[in-house]
Every structure is written in structure tokens, then in C-alpha cells.
Amino acid sequence: MKRRDFVFASLAAIGLDAFASVEERFARGLLWRVEKAGAAPSHVYGTIHVADTRVAELPAVVRQRFDTAKSLMLEFVPDAYSRERFLEAALFLDRQTLEDKIGPEDFERAVAHLGPIGLSREVVNKLKPWGVLLNLRNPKRADQGAPLDSQLLELARARRLPLHQIEGVEEQIFTFDEFPMESQVALLKHSLAHRDELMELAERTLEVYLAGDLAAIWRLREQFVARHPQIAAHQAMMTKRVVHDRSVVMAFRMQRQLRRGDAFVALGALHLYGAKGVLALLEADGYRAERVF
Numbered sequence: 620m621k622r623r624d625f626v627f628a629s630l631a632a633i634g635l636d637a638f639a640s641v642e643e644r645f646a647r648g649l650l651w652r653v654e655k656a657g658a659a660p661s662h663v664y665g666t667i668h669v670a671d672t673r674v675a676e677l678p679a680v681v682r683q684r685f686d687t688a689k690s691l692m693l694e695f696v697p698d699a700y701s702r703e704r705f706l707e708a709a710l711f712l713d714r715q716t717l718e719d720k721i722g723p724e725d726f727e728r729a730v731a732h733l734g735p736i737g738l739s740r741e742v743v744n745k746l747k748p749w750g751v752l753l754n755l756r757n758p759k760r761a762d763q764g765a766p767l768d769s770q771l772l773e774l775a776r777a778r779r780l781p782l783h784q785i786e787g788v789e790e791q792i793f794t795f796d797e798f799p800m801e802s803q804v805a806l807l808k809h810s811l812a813h814r815d816e817l818m819e820l821a822e823r824t825l826e827v828y829l830a831g832d833l834a835a836i837w838r839l840r841e842q843f844v845a846r847h848p849q850i851a852a853h854q855a856m857m858t859k860r861v862v863h864d865r866s867v868v869m870a871f872r873m874q875r876q877l878r879r880g881d882a883f884v885a886l887g888a889l890h891l892y893g894a895k896g897v898l899a900l901l902e903a904d905g906y907r908a909e910r911v912f
Contacts, residue, residue, distance in 0.1 A: 641894040641902075646834035648910035649888060650681050651898060655906045659880030662688065662911070663873070663897065665888030666767040667828045669756070669821070674829075675764035677771070680912045688883035691775040692783040692876050693768055694869070701788035708792040709750030716744045717751065720804050721811075728811040748803035749795040755810055755817070771885050785872050785886065786865070794860055802853040809850050816843075831912070833892040866890045870900035877906065 654660040662684045667674060677685065685691075695701075711717075718726040729751050730743050736754060743751070765773070775782055810817055820843055827835035844854050869886055876882035890897050898908040 641899050645891060645893055645896055645898045647831050648912065649831050650684065650912035652909045652911050653877060653901060653906050658878050661877050661880060661882040661884065664883065664885045665891045666885050667825060667888055668766050668768065669825060670764050670766050671825060672764060673825065674767055677767065678912060684911065685771065685774065685883050689881040690781040690783060690876055691771060692785060692873055692882060692884045693772065694785050694886050695791055696772065696782055696784040704788050705792060708796055709747055710745045711747060717746050718744055720748060721808055725808050725811050748807040749798060752807050752810060768885055783876055785869050794865065798857065798860060802856055805850060805853045806857065809847065828888060833888060836889055837892055862889055863895050866895060866897050867900065870897040
């Protein structure tokens with residue numbers, strides 16, 4: 620089994636009058652200068668967790684700001700233990716099987732989709748539904764370079780920069796493992812049945828990401844759910860756990876490095892968007908965010 624191919628998956632009150640302006644301010648932009656009195660400015664960069672030739676290199680302005688940083692903070696910094704632990708948590712360790720959860724037809728679809736990344740039929744059958752969901756990616760992108768987070772990690776190690784992570788492996792596991800089984804099953808079965816549409820959604824998401832359009836990323840998600848109301852409640856729960864709840868944690872924990880100044884923080888771009896994103900939450904805590912790119 621190719622374990623290296625297993626993917627990781629991780630509010631202040633805002634007045635109604637301010638809500639629209641916050642939505643507009645944090646609707647576009649991937650790189651932000653963040654500062655507060657008493658500390659040197661830092662930068663927050665929104666990434667996308669895919670490998671693709673179009674994100675094979677950091678944009679020049681991003682690389683320039685990263686090269687002057689004195690530390691790097693990522694959502695998560697994987698190591699050998701955390702990879703093994705994450706994989707272990709994604710497996711049923713009792714007599715439960717994926718086929719029992721989703722039925723034989725969808726199980727065969729899952730086997731077909733995960734085979735190209737080296738997961739055997741036996742391993743797939745022991746995966747929890749969320750473990751399958753995290754690995755339903757485009758196999759054609761497997762050899763198209765490293766995701767932006769991985770690029771930053773390697774650059775930081777080459778410079779021997781101090782490395783920090785926002786979440787630990789147990790917190791990442793908790794995000795998915797405590798998600799209700801009913802919702803895991805519903806979302807997985809729907810994803811397997813609408814694979815082509817999800818591939819198109821991923822492609823369009825990458826396109827608007829490259830344009831720096833955070834609001835468009837969000838709209839694409841909402842439009843997809845609107846076309847499939849049967850999963851709306853499950854998707855809303857997933858969005859709350861994976862995006863909004865984690866954004867609150869991220870905005871709080873990144874301040875450890877922001878207070879020191881000259882930090883470079885990278886996290887998924889969707890966490891930057893709107894009134895519930897980390898930029899709005901940081902401003903509620905007295906920081907000022909200014910778009911750079």
C-alpha cells in the first residue's frame with residue numbers, strides 16, 4: 620500500500636452595518652499583510668490543497684514576502700508519526716466495513732476511484748467514509764507537482780526557518796472522525812454518484828482561485844449544494860466543522876506568531892473569505908489586514 624499517497628485532510632460579534640463591508644473587503648485576495656501596534660507586519664497567504672502545474676510555483680510577490688519572513692506557520696506540519704496516526708484513524712478497527720456502510724454498488728465505485736493511488740480492495744473496505752472522501756481526487760494530477768503548502772514547507776526547511784502548525788494530528792482527526800456517520804455516508808454516496816460534476820467543480824474552483832476570487836470559490840460551493848438539496852444539511856454541517864469552526868481556532872492560534880512579527884502564515888484560501896474568515900476575526904482582535912495580492 621502506498622501510504623505516502625494518503626491525503627491529510629483541518630466568532631467575534633460583527634454588527635449588521637459592518638457585515639456587508641467585511642464581506643466585500645475579504646472577497647478577493649490571496650496574500651494579506653497583517654499588523655498590529657507593537658509588532659512587525661506579518662503575511663497571511665491563502666493556498667489551495669491540490670497538485671497542479673498551474674500552482675507548481677509560488678507567485679513572485681508571494682515568494683518575495685516569504686523570503687523575508689522569519690517563521691512559517693501552516694495548518695499542519697506532517698511527519699512520519701502523524702501520517703501513520705491519520706491513516707489508522709481513518710480505518711475501521713472492528714468488524715465494520717465500508718461496503719456495509721454504503722452498499723456493494725457504491726463500494727465498487729470507491730474501489731475503482733482509489734485503486735490508482737495504490738489502495739487495495741481490502742484497505743478500501745476498511746476505510747471509514749470520511750477516509751474515502753478525502754481521497755476522491757483527480758488521479759491525473761498525481762504527477763503535477765506539489766501543493767503550495769508542501770512547497771512552502773520545503774522552502775522553509777531549506778532556509779531552516781522555525782516551523783509552526785496551527786493544528787495537531789488529533790485535532791485534524793477529530794474534525795472528521797466525530798462527523799456523524801449518517802452524514803459521512805450521505806456525502807460519500809453522493810460524491811461517488813456525481814464524480815464527473817465534482818471534478819468539474821474542482822477545476823472551476825482552481826480557476827477562480829488563480830484569479831484570487833475568494834467569493835467565487837464560495838459561490839461555486841453554494842451553487843453545487845443548491846443543485847443537490849438532498850445533501851444540503853449534511854454539507855452545511857461539514858462546512859461548519861471544516862471551515863467555520865476551524866477558522867476560529869486558526870485566527871486565535873496564529874496570533875502567537877503574529878505577535879512576534881515577520882511571520883508567514885499559510886492556510887486554505889476559503890478560511891480567508893468573508894465575515895467568518897480569519898482576516899475578519901483578526902481585525903476583530905485589533906489587527907489590520909491589507910491586501911497585497
